[in-house]
Every structure is written in C-alpha cells, then in structure tokens.
Amino acid sequence: xxxVDTSQPPSEPARRVADFRPSLLLGEHSLCPxxxxxxxxxxxxxxxxxxxxxxxxxxxxxxGCYGSFVRIMDVDVLQCLHGRAPACATGIKxxxxxxxxxxxxxxGDMANEGLQExxxxxxxxxxxxxxxxxxxxxxxxxxxxxxxxxLGQRTKTSLQGRDPETHGxxxxxxxxxxxLRGVAYVARGAVSTAGAVAQTKRMLRRAFEAQLxxxxxxxxxxxxxxxTGWFVPAxxxxxxxxxxxxxxxxxxxxxTWRH
Amino acid sequence: MTLELLEGxxxxxxxxxxxxxxxxxxxxxxPFTGLLxxxxxxxxxxxxxxxxxxxxxxxxxxxxxxxxxxxxxATGSCGQGIALMQEAIAEAALNETPFVVFNMARxxxxxxxxxxxxxxGDYRTITLAPKxxxxxxxxxxxxxxxxxxxxxPVIFYGDPLLAQTRVxxxxxxxxxxxxxxxxxxxxxxxxxxxxxxxxWTWAMGKATDPGPGPDRHWRAVAEKFAAIDATESRFEQxxxxxxxxLVVAFGSAARFVEYVVDELRADGHRIGWFRPxxxxxFPGAALTAATTGKRRVLVFELNAGQMLDDVRIxxxxxxxxxxxxxxxxxxSGLAFGELMDAPVIRDRILAVLAEGERx
Numbered sequence: 001x002x003x004v005d006t007s008q009p010p011s012e013p014a015r016r017v018a019d020f021r022p023s024l025l026l027g028e029h030s031l032c033p034x035x036x037x038x039x040x041x042x043x044x045x046x047x048x049x050x051x052x053x054x055x056x057x058x059x060x061x062x063x064g065c066y067g068s069f070v071r072i073m074d075v076d077v078l079q080c081l082h083g084r085a086p087a088c089a090t091g092i093k094x095x096x097x098x099x100x101x102x103x104x105x106x107x108g109d110m111a112n113e114g115l116q117e118x119x120x121x122x123x124x125x126x127x128x129x130x131x132x133x134x135x136x137x138x139x140x141x142x143x144x145x146x147x148x149x150x151l152g153q154r155t156k157t158s159l160q161g162r163d164p165e166t167h168g169x170x171x172x173x174x175x176x177x178x179x180l181r182g183v184a185y186v187a188r189g190a191v192s193t194a195g196a197v198a199q200t201k202r203m204l205r206r207a208f209e210a211q212l213x214x215x216x217x218x219x220x221x222x223x224x225x226x227x228t229g230w231f232v233p234a235x236x237x238x239x240x241x242x243x244x245x246x247x248x249x250x251x252x253x254x255x256t257w258r259h
Numbered sequence: 260m261t262l263e264l265l266e267g268x269x270x271x272x273x274x275x276x277x278x279x280x281x282x283x284x285x286x287x288x289x290p291f292t293g294l295l296x297x298x299x300x301x302x303x304x305x306x307x308x309x310x311x312x313x314x315x316x317x318x319x320x321x322x323x324x325x326x327x328x329x330x331x332x333a334t335g336s337c338g339q340g341i342a343l344m345q346e347a348i349a350e351a352a353l354n355e356t357p358f359v360v361f362n363m364a365r366x367x368x369x370x371x372x373x374x375x376x377x378x379x380g381d382y383r384t385i386t387l388a389p390k391x392x393x394x395x396x397x398x399x400x401x402x403x404x405x406x407x408x409x410x411x412p413v414i415f416y417g418d419p420l421l422a423q424t425r426v427x428x429x430x431x432x433x434x435x436x437x438x439x440x441x442x443x444x445x446x447x448x449x450x451x452x453x454x455x456x457x458x459w460t461w462a463m464g465k466a467t468d469p470g471p472g473p474d475r476h477w478r479a480v481a482e483k484f485a486a487i488d489a490t491e492s493r494f495e496q497x498x499x500x501x502x503x504x505l506v507v508a509f510g511s512a513a514r515f516v517e518y519v520v521d522e523l524r525a526d527g528h529r530i531g532w533f534r535p536x537x538x539x540x541f542p543g544a545a546l547t548a549a550t551t552g553k554r555r556v557l558v559f560e561l562n563a564g565q566m567l568d569d570v571r572i573x574x575x576x577x578x579x580x581x582x583x584x585x586x587x588x589x590x591s592g593l594a595f596g597e598l599m600d601a602p603v604i605r606d607r608i609l610a611v612l613a614e615g616e617r618x
Contacts, residue, residue, distance in 0.1 A: 023451070024450070024451060026453065026465050026466040026467045027466030027467065028466075048450075049451075054450040054451040055447060055448055055450050055451060056446075056447040056448065056450070057447050057450050058328065058445050058446075058447045060324070070457060070459060070463075070465075071463055071464070071465055071466050072465070072466050073455075074449075074450060074451055074452070074453060074455050074465070074467075075447075075449070075450040075451075075455050076445040076446065076447050076448070076449045076450060076455050076456045076457070077445075077455070077456070077457050077458070077459070078324065078327045078445060078457075078458045078459075079354075079457070079458065079459035079460065079461070080320065080323070080324070080350075081320065081346060081347060081350050084316070084317070084320040084347070087312075087316075087317040087318075087320035087321045087324065088320050088321065088323055088324030088327070089324060090310070090321050090324060091282060091284070091320070091321035091322060091323065091324025091325035091326070091327075091328065091332065092324040092325065092327065092328040092445065094282060094308045094310070094321075094325060095281065095282050095308065095325045095328050095329070095330040095332070096328045096329075096446065096447070099328075099446070099447040100447070116313060116314065116317070117317055117320075120313040120317065
C-alpha cells in the first residue's frame with residue numbers, strides 16, 4: 001500500500017478531471033437543478049474532443065430530458081424516434097464507416113421503448129457507441145416507472161414502490177448487452193461523485209477507442225441523478241443514487257477492451 | 260436495346276441500384292421477400308449494404324439513418340409490415356429525410372395506408388403505383404428522384420403480379436433532371452464549427468444557430484406537400500373523348516381494365532379508362548376533366564372501396580359513380596383473388612351498362 005506523504009506539497013499540480021465548460025457546448029442546459037445528465041454530456045463531449053474526432057462525429061439522440069441537448073451540443077446530430085437510436089446509428093455507420101457514431105438514450109428510451117434495437121445492434125457488432133443515461137424513471141414526463149426503476153422505488157405509476165408482483169423486475173441493460181457476442185466494450189459508470197465522473201469519462205473514452213479500432217459494439221451505461229423524478233431534494237440526489245440505483249446496478253467494466 | 264429476363268422483384272432491385280441506392284434494410288414477407296433477397300445479392304457488389312433487419316421498425320429506422328447521412332436508401336415490405344413503419348415514415352416526412360419504401364403488396368388494400376398514412380402530423384407521401392414491370396423499373400428510379408427532390412419519403416406501391424412476373428426489361432440509369440445538393444446531410448464535418456448540422460422534426464436548431472421551430476417548420480412542410488400536390492400528380496387515360504362510361508383503376512388492376520375496355524370498344528361500347536399513376540398526389544383535376552359529361556364513372560379496385568373516396572372527391576358528378584370492385588384475396592391470403600380476371604371485370608362492367616338500359 002502506498003503511503004502518501006502529506007507533509008510536502010504535491011510533486012505536480014492536480015490535473016483537472018473535466019473542463020468547466022467544453023468548447024463543444026453551445027449554451028446552457030435547461031434541465032432541473034441536481035440533474036446528472038448535463039454532467040454526462042459534458043464528459044462525453046470532452047472525450048470526443050480529446051480523441052480529436054469532433055469533425056467526423058455524428059450523434060443520434062433519443063427522447064427524454066437529454067433530448068434538449070441537441071440544441072447545445074456542437075456535433076452533427078440526428079434526433080430520432082423514441083427507442084430507435086441504435087437502428088438509425090446503424091444506418092449512418094454503415095454508409096459512413098469513417099464517422100464516429102454514438103447514441104444518447106435514457107432508460108425509458110433504451111430499456112423500455114427500444115430494448116430490441118440496442119440488443120440487436122450489439123449482437124450485430126455494429127461499430128457504434130451507445131450511451132445509456134439511466135436514472136430509473138421517466139424524468140421528462142415527471143417521474144413514472146421505467147424498466148430500470150429499482151425494486152421498492154416509488155414513482156407516479158408505482159405509488160407504493162416497485163413491487164415485482166405488479167411491476168416485474170428491473171432490467172439491467174449493460175448486463176444483457178455484455179452477454180452478447182459482437183460486443184467490444186460494456187461498462188457502467190455514474191455521475192454522482194467526482195470520482196465516479198472521472199471513471200465514467202475513462203469508460204466513455206475506452207468505448208470510443210474500441211469503435212475507432214473497429215473492435216465492435218460499445219455501451220456505456222451511466223447512472224444519473226433525477227431528484228425531480230425521485231421526489232428528493234436536489235442536494236440529496238447523489239446520496240440517493242448511491243443508496244438505491246448503485247446497489248442494484250454495480251459500477252465497473254463488464255466487457256473490457258484495451259488497445 | 261438488350262432485354263434481360265428478370266422477375267419483377269429482381270428487376271426493381273436492379274433498377275433501384277442503378278438509381279444509386281446503396282443501403283437497403285428489410286424484413287422478409289411475401290411477396291416482398293424476393294426484393295429483399297435480390298438486394299442482398301446485388302447490393303454488396305455495387306458497394307452497398309443490405310441488412311436483414313430484426314423487425315420492420317428497425318429496418319425503416321436504419322434506412323432513415325442511412326438517408327440522413329446522405330445515402331440513397333430504401334426499405335420495403337408488404338402492407339402488413341409497412342403498417343409497422345408508419346411512425347418512421349411520418350417522422351421522415353416531418354424531418355425531411357428522403358428514402359423509398361417498396362410496398363410489394365399482397366393486394367390493393369393498402370391504398371388508404373399509402374395515401375393517408377398512419378403517422379401523426381401534417382404530412383403526405385408521394386405514392387407511385389406502376390401497372391406493370393417495365394413501368395415499375397422506371398418508378399423504382401423515379402421514386403428516388405422525387406424523394407431527393409422534395410426531401411420526403413416516397414412509397415412505391417407494387418403488388419404480387421409486379422413482384423413475381425418474369426419480364427424482359429432493360430435496366431439503365433434514368434435521368435429525371437437536376438437535383439439540389441444534399442448539403443443538409445449529416446457527415447460529421449459540422450462538429451466544433453458552431454454550425455453543426457441537425458436533423459430534427461421539431462427543427463429548433465442550435466443555441467447559436469436557431470432553427471424555425473415546430474410551428475414555422477411544420478407549416479413549411481405542409482406548404483411543401485401542397486406544392487407537390489399541385490405539380491406532381493401523374494395519370495394515364497384513353498378513349499375519354501367519346502366515352503359515355505369511364506372506368507377508374509390503379510396498378511395491375513388498371514392493366515386488366517385496359518384490356519377489358521379494348522374488348523368492349525371492339526363490341527361497340529363507348530367506354531374509356533383513367534389510371535392514377537400517382538395515388539398521392541391524386542390527379543384530381545385531371546379526373547374532374549375526364550369525368551365531365553360522362554354518364555357513368557366506374558371504380559374498379561381490389562378492396563372495399565378506398566380509391567373510391569378520391570374519385571368521389573374529384574369526379575365531376577358524384578351521382579355517376581358506381582363501385583364495381585371489392586375485396587378479393589387468394590386462399591393463401593398472399594395474392595389477388597378471383598376478381599382480378601378479365602372476364603369477371605367485363606361482366607361487372609356490362610352489368611352496370613345494362614342497368615342504364617332499363618326503361
């Protein structure tokens with residue numbers, strides 16, 4: 001175990017994990033205080049910039065609160081139908097194989113409406129990167145049950161808490177995708193702590209590196225805070241995420257890929 | 260001119276590729292399956308991609324993606340599968356992504372689906388209804404031209420006879436005139452410029468480069484379809500000048516009608532025919548002109564009366580309209596029934612003519 005000598009100043013200045021505002025952000029987001037999605041967007045854009053692929057990137061964005069990001073992300077974007085981003089991304093990548101293609105979807109978009117699309121895109125080994133912003137509720141419509149709502153969680157359509165007898169069990173998307181051949185990289189991160197943000201950014205970087213290497217399909221599931229949809233005060237969002245979602249969806253790499 | 264003997268599905272696929280189609284995604288369904296198989300066989304050699312999608316929904320959305328990236332792209336099915344694609348067809352009409360949907364239909368029951376659509380919003384779909392394989396070969400290319408010209412999805416409405424008849428055809432690229440550049444297509448080069456591209460039904464643009472927004476955008480789209488309605492309708496007609504009776508039919512059914520009308524004229528009947536080549540835009544003004552002063556306007560189609568609505572809207576005298584078609588499906592459910600036969604059509608026409616002779 002390394003013992004850190006705290007009596008001396010650090011040998012090199014601390015490196016900043018993330019810029020305050022990457023240049024690919026064209027404006028302010030309009031989401032609720034405490035929302036985790038803008039943090040995920042920020043690190044995603046930073047990764048695209050650091051990999052120097054900005055001028056050949058096409059994003060495909062689904063429907064949820066993050067849908068408003070198409071107004072502030074400075075990359076070419078197709079705003080597609082609910083759930084269908086991996087299919088649209090497939091068409092784009094197949095006719096423009098030199099482009100870097102990613103999807104941005106929420107749990108309602110990917111796990112409810114479009115689970116079939118992401119599973120088949122993964123099994124085909126499409127050389128795209130899918131980003132799942134998982135907050136376990138329909139945030140955009142005000143906090144209803146999705147396929148990833150954790151057991152016991154109260155939502156506007158599971159008022160007594162998610163009960164498997166009535167509502168079934170949550171779907172762990174990253175785990176499902178990780179079970180398929182054709183998949184090059186699968187990881188689950190979060191944006192609830194500074195450390196988790198840094199880890200998530202590394203995951204996104206590896207997923208895009210796998211795409212650039214032509215290794216196959218990549219998925220990064222990112223647990224994001226939704227205090228509005230969880231009915232908790234904004235400052236409690238990260239703690240609530242750690243106590244609920246993170247217990248059901250452990251963080252880490254499920255399929256690792258290295259250069 | 261060298262002719263090649265090809266099955267309709269194969270000829271249509273070859274013609275689409277000659278028009279520059281480089282992406283196709285579909286889900287097998289008879290009688291469309293042959294078109295998908297032909298694309299799968301032919302496209303890789305042409306430098307394109309054909310995917311057997313896991314559903315019609317994914318197939319049309321893959322196609323939308325490929326088209327958004329600037330490729331000439333197409334999908335297809337028969338009406339039952341195209342029912343599943345309605346959301347994406349409407350989306351493409353509203354976000355102005357051009358591609359072609361080949362409906363190799365089992366029958367003529369998809370007229371409402373093609374011309375009215377099942378998606379949301381103020382959109383229409385240009386629908387080409389060829390009467391035989393040579394015209395289908397032409398329409399396979401015209402469909403891409405119209406799609407690109409108007410940045411809109413176009414429906415090619417075929418049927419089992421077009422799909423499965425072997426005909427001698429000549430496949431070569433057809434020139435329908437100049438097209439605007441696809442400067443809207445997503446190629447990734449907009450990133451980081453502050454003016455990156457966006458394809459979005461709501462058309463709100465970027466924070467630094469605002470778009471028209473849904474109100475202005477959807478009004479503009481509606482106006483575009485109104486302009487298409489005014490300019491792109493196509494039709495064929497014969498013997499209209501001296502006819503007392505006019506028979507209206509589309510697609511393969513119109514070929515049967517044409518044959519029967521020729522027979523009846525040889526017998527001395529004053530009868531003609533009118534065929535909408537585009538089902539939308541419906542050639543309404545032409546039909547009004549053609550039906551002016553006619554005693555009878557007969558509508559023959561293999562369904563319970565779908566095009567009949569458009570004839571009622573546009574015929575000069577609604578009281579002259581008589582419906583002589585009907586639902587008629589083969590026992591397999593996959594093809595036309597016994598109504599698609601010249602003697603049957605002849606009998607139905609003669610029955611109406613005889614009514615008119617009663618004292």
